[in-house]
Amino acid sequence: MDPYLIAAAFSAGVKLAAGGMMLFFSERQHRKTALYWGLAWLIYAYAIIGDVAGNYILGAVSVALFASLLFYGTTKLTGAESSMRGLSDLISFLPLLLVVYAVSVISSHPEDYGVSMLGMAYGISGFFLVLSGILLVGMKDLYGSKSRNLGITLGIYGLHQADYPFLRPVGWFVPVGFSVDLLLTLISVIFMVEFVTVFPVEISSEPVKKDIQExxxxxxxxxxxxxxxxxxxxxxxxxxxxxxxxxxxxxxxxxxxxxxxxxxxxxxxxxxxxxxxxxxxxxxxxxxxxxxxxxxxxxxxxxxxxxxxxxxxxxxxxxxxxxxxxxxxxxxxxxxxxxxxxxxxxxxxx
The missing domain is CATH 3.40.50.300 (P-loop containing nucleotide triphosphate hydrolases)
Structure with a gap:
């Protein structure tokens, strides 16, 4: 059997499992952020399916929606709104950055419209994963190392997504790319689970004893x-x-x-x-x-x-x-x- 198909199927399966796990913690911990992240991982699995099946529209839409939901969930965290101020300069250059990236992708694949379209979707997705990572790192004073670790991981994941259109056509890199993607998915989910079980009002010591009327x-x-x-x-x-x-x-x-x-x-x-x-x-x-x-x-x-x-x-x-x-x-x-x-x-x- 084609090792590429095996790797793709395994990667899609892990993302589906990750999405299900996030939805479980969303219900158990009453965290809206986990709901959006869970839906993001479920949808990301369809990006893998679209890539393998040659349905680049499905792949492009799915990966874009993945990034949107993940970024949206991050901005809904306590304090995330204030962290957006520090990103205002970077976001203001977003149109220029996306156009430069799109031109680079199309120039690399002038004969293959499908790969170019999917590649641009991955690049844009990667950009917003990096933004999500920056937001999370900025909340380390509130959430501690769990926020920082998840933020750094998502930032690396975003950079990995951005290399898709340039390295995807390289035969030897396909299994390497899927392996890296799988590893980053697993690490991200582990840090997400740790993160959604922590609250900014977590009590660090046992409360003093008081006679409290319920x-x-x-x-x-x-x-x-x-x-x-x-x-x-x-x-x-x-x-x-x-x-x-x-x-x-x-x-x-x-x-x-x-x-x-x-x-x-x-x-x-x-x-x-x-x-x-x-x-x-x-x-x-x-x-x-x-x-x-x-x-x-x-x-x-x-x-x-x-x-x-x-x-x-x-x-x-x-x-x-x-x-x-x-x-x-x-x-x-x-x-x-x-x-x-x-x-x-x-x-x-x-």
Whole structure:
């Protein structure tokens, strides 16, 4: 049997398995990033199939979609938005870089339109893999070495993809290329699995013992100050708009200003994902510990989100806190709400 077909089939199979694994961790760890990465690997398998079958349109579209989903998933990580600032200069030259690359590819294969088209797709894909790698390395202060290792691997993977149109026609390089691709796929997936099981709010030490009452509590802004004093030394997860929180807390500021420890008011899924990660991390340190989450700024969230969406978010957050025997403190200014919405919130959070 043709060794090229064997290598291609094995490579496609590994990518399908990688995609399935990412989707599994997406569901288990409640990580949206893993969902996008999983779909990316599944689609990448079709790029291999298109290459082998001579269907260059399928191959080109698949590899482009792979890069798009992987890059999109990376930008959805906590803090990734702020890291984009450092890439603005590079992205501004993207049209020029892509045109130069396209001209080089076409010049190398003037007689073969299919190879040129697929080669350009791989080159563009590689470029965005490198961008994803840069983003991940930039988040090393938040995610540690796991972010750096994955970022470097994806950067190397992107450079490897970019050599496709120049080395693909070289007979002896085909098995080498597939082997390198397979190795990079395996390493990337290993680092991805490590990465999606880590949260930026991971608890590094066992929390102090406190007598914590479980449930959901609605407090006024003035009452919240007493809560801050009571839990000043406990690793509370807080999403706040105006409150100044103790150093021991893991605090995310609700604002449209980009930053490592900020969250946009429109990104309720990120708040829920971060909350689930916090509870998982706390339980991993001490199964008997009780997660405590404080949410302040509902009035600000209401400006950017329809009430039904906000209600669904609060309902889901309450369910997760209840299942984990935790405490949810919601700071609410009752004078800022319509009576109908206020009654709905109070009924929802009982």
């Amino acid at each position: 449930g959901v509590f609605i407090v006024s802004p003035s009452e919240a100050m007493g809560f801050l004093r009571q839990f000043h030394d406990y690793p509370v997860l807080a999403f706040v708009r105006t409150l100044q929180t103790p150093r021991a807390w893991r605090t995310f500021r609700i604002t449209n200003v980009d930053g490592m420890w900020t969250v946009p008011p429109t990104n309720l899924p990120k708040m829920l994902e971060t909350s689930v990660g916090y509870m998982s991390s706390l339980k991993a340190k001490d199964p008997n510990s009780k997660p405590v989450i404080l949410l302040e700024g509902l009035e600000y969230l209401r400006l950017y989100t329809d009430f039904k969406g906000l209600a669904r978010f609060l309902s889901s957050l309450k369910d997760y806190v209840t299942v984990n025997n935790g405490t949810l403190v919601v700071v609410l200014d009752r004078n800022a709400w319509e009576e109908r919405e206020l009654k709905t919130l109070e009924r929802l959070l009982k």
